[in-house]
Amino acid sequence: MELEIDIEGWPKGEWEALARRAAAAAMGVEPALANRRLAVSLLLTSDAEVHALNREWRGRDRPTNVLSFPMMSRAQLLALEAKGPPVLLGDIALALETCAREAETKGISLADHFAHLVVHAMLHLAGHDHVTSEAEAEAMERLEIAALAIMGIADPYGDRDHGE
Helix, strand or coil: CEEEEEECCCCCCCHHHHHHHHHHHHHHHCHHHHCCCEEEEEEEECHHHHHHHHHHHHCCCCCCCEEEEECCCHHHHHHCCCCCCCEEEEEEEEEHHHHHHHHHHHCCCHHHHHHHHHHHHHHHHCCCCCCCCHHHHHHHHHHHHHHHHHCCCCCCCCCCCCCC
């Protein structure tokens, strides 16, 4: 997978390397993401920018931690052949202030929260959803936990039961 990363206003750090590790971990738990033809655009930006994107594309007039904009359905992703030109899987945008606030509230590092949100968004791009049903939410959480474990990051959901 090709990952194009644009960083606007985030503090100095290893964001690009961490994003690549998180994407690789997501590929490790969701094989459909491992197609070499796929490309993902990742924007690290401000609450104001994510707020504008959320209002324009989702009709929600507020900032949020992460937005994902899939460019293909799960069926299209699963049917994508390994050979051929690059294909845009989708776009992801993360809001610094909201991510930092959430990390502080959770008592975790911004880097760990960032990695979790990148994994979460990558799974959305792969067609996973946590809104349509509790069963799908639990399945998505299990994938997130497994991907973060690959990275050595603790379960972000704590002691909740994940249907295992």
